[in-house]
Amino acid sequence: SAVISQKPSRDICQRGTSLTIQCQVDSQVTMMFWYRQQPGQSLTLIATANQGSEATYESGFVIDKFPISRPNLTFSTLTVSNMSPEDSSIYLCSVEDPGTREDPDTQYFGPGTRLTVL
Amino acid sequence: TQLLEQSPQFLSIQEGENLTVYCNSSSVFSSLQWYRQEPGEGPVLLVTVVTGGEVKKLKRLTFQFGDARKDSSLHITAAQPGDTGLYLCAGRQGAQKLVFGQGTRLTINP
Numbered sequence: 398s399a400v401i402s403q404k405p406s407r408d409i410c411q412r413g414t415s416l417t418i419q420c421q422v423d424s425q426v427t428m429m430f431w432y433r434q435q436p437g438q439s440l441t442l443i444a445t446a447n448q449g450s451e452a453t454y455e456s457g458f459v460i461d462k463f464p465i466s467r468p469n470l471t472f473s474t475l476t477v478s479n480m481s482p483e484d485s486s487i488y489l490c491s492v493e494d495p496g497t498r499e500d501p502d503t504q505y506f507g508p509g510t511r512l513t514v515l
Numbered sequence: 516t517q518l519l520e521q522s523p524q525f526l527s528i529q530e531g532e533n534l535t536v537y538c539n540s541s542s543v544f545s546s547l548q549w550y551r552q553e554p555g556e557g558p559v560l561l562v563t564v565v566t567g568g569e570v571k572k573l574k575r576l577t578f579q580f581g582d583a584r585k586d587s588s589l590h591i592t593a594a595q596p597g598d599t600g601l602y603l604c605a606g607r608q609g610a611q612k613l614v615f616g617q618g619t620r621l622t623i624n625p
Binding site: 509 | 603607
């Protein structure tokens with residue numbers, strides 16, 4: 398399975414500022430995703446990070462607020478722009494492993510970045 | 516409306532008891548995954564089920580995929596405090612993105 402690291406692991410930020418979260422994978426992967434998990438909630442997909450092209454955003458998420466980069470097959474960044482307290486969440490990077498016939502298309506998650514906006 | 520309904524959403528039981536968590540949908544999934552997430556960490560994959568009626572065991576955990584591939588269950592035997600966490604089911608429909616249930620927050624009391 399892929400090993401995923403994220404930086405920073407947590408941060409406390411002021412309203413109006415921006416934070417860039419990094420995601421590094423130990424192997425080349427085609428599909429990388431960014432999720433948000435609000436306190437006590439399940440996971441919501443923000444966008445799919447596409448290598449060499451613009452990210453694909455889900456309904457309710459826009460590029461101006463959550464710009465994403467994917468310069469290569471092992472790395473991606475998510476920026477949370479012009480933050481407000483409502484952006485306080487855990488942000489998770491995920492990759493898809495084509496897997497085997499028995500365990501196809503499995504997704505693995507990074508440890509998450511816990512963001513608190515004051 | 517939630518595509519995948521998990522129940523119960525909260526469960527607190529004593530060590531040694533058995534429990535079952537359910538993940539239900541009116542839609543068919545090509546595969547379904549179960550994750551456990553502990554505080555301060557990302558979800559960790561427990562199992563993927565792909566065949567209707569499939570049963571997979573992971574020590575004291577038994578996972579079942581419904582015959583029609585619309586539902587799944589997770590049964591824990593003789594629960595231990597180390598089983599405490601948020602359990603998430605997630606389903607995939609063909610090449611579509613993964614869809615998550617609301618999660619079941621499980622607490623095992625010593």
